[in-house]
Amino acid sequence: MEEVDQIIIHSLNTIGCDIEDDVVSLKQFSTELIVAAAVSCVKSISNENDLPSTLPGGMSARFRMGTTLANAIQELGYRGEIGYQTFLYSNESDIRKVFMFLVDKLPKETVEAMDEPLGASVLLQKAISASVARHLTSPWLPPFLKDHGVAWRGKPPVWQREGACSLHGFYACHLTRPHGSADLTKKISKELKQYYCQCLPFVTNQTAHHHDTLPSVLELNGMEIAKQHEWENEWNQYGLASRLSEEEYKSKKRQRVKKRIIDQLKRDVERADAKTGLGPAENFQQLIDSITSRTSTGVKGKGSRFTHTEKLLFAKDEEKAVSQLVGETATHSEEELQKEREEELNSLREELNNVSSQFSNLDLDVKKFTAGIQELEERLTLQKKENEENEKSYSIKKRTLDLLPDAENNISKLQAVVDASAQRLANLANQWEKHRAPLIQQIQELKELNSKRESEAQVKLGEIKTFREKMKSVADEARNKEEIQKQLLAEYERMAKDVNRSAYTKKIMEIVANIKKQKNDIDKVLVDTRTIQKEINLLSGKLDRTFTVTDELIFKDAKKDESVKKAYRFLAALHENCELLIRTVEDTGIILREIRELEDQIENESNKKVLSNLEKITADYREMRKENAALIAKLKQKS
């Protein structure tokens, strides 16, 4: 029974009763402990009960509680006999039965937890609850004790953000990386190389602030990937269909884009013109107008400056006086001087204008003359060309005329020359054919070889691709499996505290083996008894038969012989006595068995702690009477 007790005690410990270590069997349970354990079992099976977990002090309250507890257990489906006495005046075997029932009914959480699938959502959920739990268990730190709002918590230390002081937005700058140093066949220009080697900083040093480095790096990579995707899409959709090489396709696209931009610009300009409702000529007029108006304002500006100086000159006088003075300038000598000067200036200006117009006229003349010179030169070259042509035609005509007198001869000569060149041409063609045929063959062979190789390469590429994919999938699988393994490991570690599980199974196996052994023993004993019974039967039969035989023999002789008669009588007496003896032996056996049974019963009864329970009951009875008396007294007092 010890194993059963241990299992019960362990399960009670897991649901939160603290049972001390030195308690190893149910025999040692006190009444309070029994009640507390039973209550917590009932509570963990169904949450609805609101039983107090400790025994109340008053006797009647104790009885009530015992009864409700018994009822609760009966509601759970317990079939054995149960009442308040089971808990308050416990006996070991009843209590064991009750606890075995309760422990069996306890919810089995661990098994359910094992059955959950380890999907991504579960993993994420676990990660989230772990991080929340870590946050909740970590002590608070004032902000100045954290390194930029980050604190390291837990074991092994994991960082968690508990502030926002070092945060900054995602700001990316352009980064420059040298390229083309891997491919030695492509030369990069000397200047660029020098720039790369001497001046260009490393990528982590290119941003203005250090914290912009990582965003910039991420951004650059993302941009390049996006560009690549875009280009691949376009190439697959339009590029391949156009049957152009990549460079050609790109240049064509560039031209197209350029043209579209130009068209768009033109159209916009036209639209703008249409809006203002002016033709280009009018536009030009407008432009001129605006320029002239600007110059006129410039003149105005000068004028105002002039008046300004004037004002400065006469700033000492009062304003009214000034206006008067302006009216009466003639009377003042200074004013006259001024006027004279102005006139002189005007005349000089006029002269200047004249001279400049003369100059421009002359300029025009010069231009005209130079234009005339050019025209004449052109004419000259034309004439020269004509001259040359004429000379050429003249020489040809002259040669033909020279040849005319000896026409026959010359014609045949010419014919010969023509024939020879024709012959040579044919020869050359033949030779060409000779060279060409093998070359063409070679080309064809090479082409075939090439196509073969290409197809082979394609096949190999396909293979490589499939291998890559396989590799990726295998790697993914491996990663997944590793994750699952990690998860399981973590779970296993968490479970490791539950060492008893294996101990239990071991114990259970042992118990089963023990039971088997005992069963074997019992079987053996049974067989033994059966063989003994058989032997006994056999012997008694033999005895019976020998007795009858001797009985008959002696009985026959007894009639004749007196002494034999005596022997016969003895035999009968012997037989009778032996039978009596056997019966007595059987009776003793029965009695012995009875004695043993009775002893067992006594043992049982003494196990039930009748005496102590009786004492307890009498004590409780007395207590109750006292309580009742007190209550009655109170009642009386009140009434």
Added chain:
Amino acid sequence: MDLSSPTLEDLALAGDSVHVPDDVFSVLVKKLFDGINDGNERNISFLSENDRYKNVDKAAVKQAYGGLVTMVTEAAKNDMEIESLSSLLEDCKFSGDRIAALSKAFLQHKPQIQILLNSIGNPPPHIVDIDWRLDYYIKNNHMDKVNEPVYLVSLKTEEAGKPGLQEVQLSCSLEQLQDLVGKLKDATKCLEKDGTVIIYTFQLFNTIFDEYEVPRIAVSLHGQNGAYIDIKTHIFNT
């Protein structure tokens, strides 16, 4: 993890012992993590300072460095395992020694880089501390015998891009403070119960992660309207 083809090229360059000799590589790995993590160490000049590296192609080293920085950053961003990292490096023809050295250094510096990556963002002001003062309001120029307690509460917050602590100040009467504390206790209790209720539909989001580049997803449990899920996405066109 996605790396662009120029980056892969640069990375292959870093694995190539012709362009980046072994001794340069080991220094480069050290400088790499210094340059990413420490703003004071980002000015890297070991090539020009030491005569030993006179014959090294500096352009190639810079290019390889760029590739390594991108790779390390992306790996930290995606929280890559060492195994997949080394298979990537193998594809880029790194030798076993170099893979081991780089993986070890990466593992050592990963949390620090992730802290840096985590510090990118513009969240609302973050409460880090609180001060309070209890006043007993006695009278004002219009009224005598007001006689009620007033709490002056100052929330210390930290804000992205601003140094030091900011303050949010408010006053509360006793009832108002009771209301405030009650609501905060509600929130705390919700955390202690653990957010397990809400995460049922996460499976869906995980597939979204893998299919598209959705950069930011937050799951929310509302205090007042019961539990529902709210997705905030900011999609940047890269």
Added chain:
Amino acid sequence: MLLMLEEQHKKHLSFLTSVEIDVVREFCRISIEFIRKGANPKVYQGASQKLGVSVETVQNGVEGLMYLLTESSKLMVNEIDFQDSIMTLGFSEGLRQELLELYVQSRHEVRCILSEMAMDLPHYHNLEWRFDVEVASRSLRHQTTPKILLKLHTEDSGKKEVKVLQTDPVNLVHLTNVLDGALQEMKSAYCRRIVRNIK
């Protein structure tokens, strides 16, 4: 505490002794109305014509009553003191009872109106919260950062303001504990003694 009435005030109020009690009642109604909604000079005109006295006298009477009510409400004068204070005005017993009743009835309302005029600080109005878990960001995938978003509504002299704040569980727990402690402080023996002594 007794109200100290100035001579001029007394003179203004003395007009009320010379009229019928119904008229005084009407005056009281008008003065309460004015405290609630502001003065209306037209009413003075009508009353003066009806009573055959100058507008100024009516105005002084009403305003005197208003001042009496606001001043006594401001100081929370108790009933006996109020009665004693107006004893000096020479009012009849009935009139005094009338005024006392008016004072007791309107004291709470007048105090409310006065408290609205008092200086105000930005004070707490409402708090909304929600619990987020950041599971990925543009620059860092695979994270689980718990966050609590708080929306704090404050009010300053009727002007409402909303602030959005955030915090993490560690700080939230700290926040809650500190404020809870502040709340408990009010129940401490020291604070109770102060509250008891300042009455």
